[in-house]
Amino acid sequence: MTITWTDWQATAVPLLLALGAVAVLLIDGFWRTGTKQLKHTVITLITGGVILFGLVFVMSQRDAFKPAFCRTAVEGPAECSLVLEPLTIGLWAVLLIGGLGVVGLSAYRLLSADIPVGEYHFLLLSALVGATVLAGARDLATVVIALEVVSLPSFAMVALRRDRRGSEAALKAFLVSVLSTAVMLFGISYLYGVTGSLYLQTIATRMPGIDPDLRRVAFAAGLFVIVGFGFKIAAVPFHGWLPDTYSGAPVEVTAFLAVVSKSAGVAGLLVLVTFGVAPSGSDLRIVVAILAAVTMTVGNLAALRQVEAVRLLAWSSIGQVGFLLAPLAVGDAQAVVAYLAAYVVVTLGAFGAVAVVQRHRPGGLFLSDYRGMVRSEPGLGVALVFFLMVLAGLPPGLAGLFTKFAAFQAVIDAHYGWLALVMALNVMIGLAVYLRWVAELFRLPADDPFSVNIESPAVGVISLCAGAAVVLSILPGTLFALAG
């Protein structure tokens, strides 16, 4: 493959993140003097600074169209491997905001002391590199490589706390991921065999014209690719690893998995579905729609029975993925990005609140540990109620309401009535899930109400998330402007 031309601005953000990752690792390795606090703060600042710079750069590139690693094609326009366009901008913004939030949640005294700081931030930045490349990728090889670059650091992060639960969680996620990669590669090889190209754009143009005998092979190949991603984003029935992994990892890492890793998977699937593998009218879209319906229903129903906060968030995040898959199945990128953005902001906030409770209350895993928090710890309690209402999609959480609304609109406009009915049912089940938690928060305080001095970085991150969620609730238009 001969690379003919590249607009380097399109690769600026992943490159910057990769440089940041190396810098963090070097600083950690050569840091000898000074306190642990100083080291941690410096590393946090560098990581946060790199991500923030990327975010500013992305925002300055709005409405840009910058392809990279392109070559002229025999037919049609040039084939490119990485494209910076409004959709990429929106996805990158979401991913970087998520990464920034996780960095904030991992500041000094928040991250548990037995986790090595340098490695943690290195892995985080590396995963972000993969995530950003994945969102901009336009050929299957890049997609696979980027996906691996997201995944491998994730397992390492899960296993960073070297105890039994952590190792088990990491191993589970790792095995599932290897399996999913194998399945996906299998599908990709068939796709290449059928269409003769790895470029999504070329696949999409050649797909309608292929030999009718090969149609079924192409369908199976697309199915395998989607199933591979189904493992990554934990769509039902490929979700078995998620609850154990979420509850086994440190809370910050769980937040990372729920926010960055999951968004990356959704971004990759969005790129694949809208640009190549499943063009509009393809049967594969129906497969994704069925996946969406099953995922949201199973996730929400299972979440109804959870008594631990993190497990509830884990299962309900499966339900949220189902809602994300619905507009994805009909190819409405704008609705997907908006939903993802709202989800990322409030999930970060919710995990931030959970982290505070778990840090200050040993064994405080259960919903009953949150009893009376609106009274005893009003700031945190009210913020958590607000986050949960956004996740449920009810006033006052208008950001969640309107992103769900956009998902409904996309599905209805694409004539998927049955999916819309399943979604309506799931709005109810989802509300039941979050109301159990909200009810605990609103009860009268128990014997030992939860009231502590919350560390200022945690206060900062949670307030930022709450503030962002409020702004997005008043001006939901900004969510939909993200992806063009």
Next chain:
Amino acid sequence: MSLLLIALLAVPALTAAVLWALPAGTGDRVAAIVGSVVSGGVLVGSAVLWWDLVRPHCPCTYRLESFLGPPPRTLPGKIYAYAETDISWIPELDVRFHLGIDTISMPLIALTALLVFLCCLYSLRITPRAGRTRSLIALLLIIETGVIGTFSALDLVLFFLFFEVVLIPMWLVIDIWGDEHDRAGRRRAATTFVLMTVLGSAVMLLGFLLVHRQAGTFDLEVLGENPVAGGHGIALVAAVLIAVGLAVKMPLWPLHIWLPDAHAKAPTVGSVLLAGVLLKLGSYGMIRILLPVLPDATATIAPYLAGFSTVAIIAGSLACLAQTDVKRLIAYSSVGHMGFIGLGIATMSPEGLAGALYANIAHGIITGLLFFLAGGIKDRHDTSDLRTIGRALYARLPRLSGLLTFACLASLGLPGLAGFWGEMLILLGAYHPGDSLPRTTFLVLMVIAGLGAVLTAAYFLRLIRQLCQGDPADNPATAFAVDVSRIELITWAPLIVLTVLLGLWPFTLLDYWTFS
């Protein structure tokens, strides 16, 4: 841009935020006073808005009428918006912040403001045992914002949004301040209420989105001008979805199962607002959205709607006959009354529609009063079980039981009181249903509904007989109980006066609703 209407929405919500922001040590009394003052202000504001709506505007309207003759016959429920605010909110989703009122919504807004004001006033002295009055008042004010917003929304999405605003606060009101003897029961009641309603509103949203797909707009004014034609296909599906969604809220049989528990377990002020105001969101939605936006499709489903409404009348009345709990009995009577309103809407005739609107207001006032009275009885006896309370309330609490008898008579539709005119007009409407509807069906339904009215009389008389009459010697007072206190008299008096006024001068309101 109408600042007054926006203030009616914003002031209660902002006050609620201020109440929550006050330090927890602030007395409950202060909160109740603040709530009363603010909701009183909202009531005054809505009265001013009403006057502004109906006062003769400059002579130009007269001139127009004399040139063009009387205005053309219009679709019932179509909006002639006044005090409009129309701002683009989310252009990507085609959502506008479009508010406005007309003579259909204005009386309902005033009713809301009145009932919330009375509830706050009532809370000055009488509060649920769970305490936390500050939060209770704040939630009542948020409910007020949501309800007034629903009544003044001119955009389908905005309607949906305000419709949902009410849910969580009402859930909290039932869950926290509900029946203190039955914790699991009140939790179950609250959750059933919120889940069924949210499912209903999600289904309704699907209907709205189908309307948008057909018509390309959510704006009720535009949709009123260009209704979605056709009585089958997508339009029919949209109408069914919207009707089902609203029927959950209203509630129509068989979607009423959340109602008895929610009303019975809620605290007094919660029951009053649930029955007096929240149920009206459903019937208002049917009049405002179903009839003008989907006229043909509504005509297709109208006989079914009427049938379910008639079943609701009979089923509600029969259920009432079997109740042993005074709050549950009144709750089931609401099912019957809302059935009448559903029948009136389904006739699609001017009489039936005017009757439905009138019954809406009358039911809000009378059932509000009934729930206040039932709450009073419950507070005095610490139970609402008829068997435990015992009989001979006339002897023990003469004024309270007198008022209860009055409210029961009003509710069963005694001529001369508010409940009569609405139901009479609805039956008249069923006698002359809209042109496209099967008249025979409606005649049969009219007869059955008439029987339902008789049943209504039967169960209310049974209630009076079981509760109020009897030999005082056999039924000694079970608890220390005072008769009607001053605050109760103050809060109930407006409702009593309005019941009589609306019974004697129905045309003060009916004149607004001549649709042909």
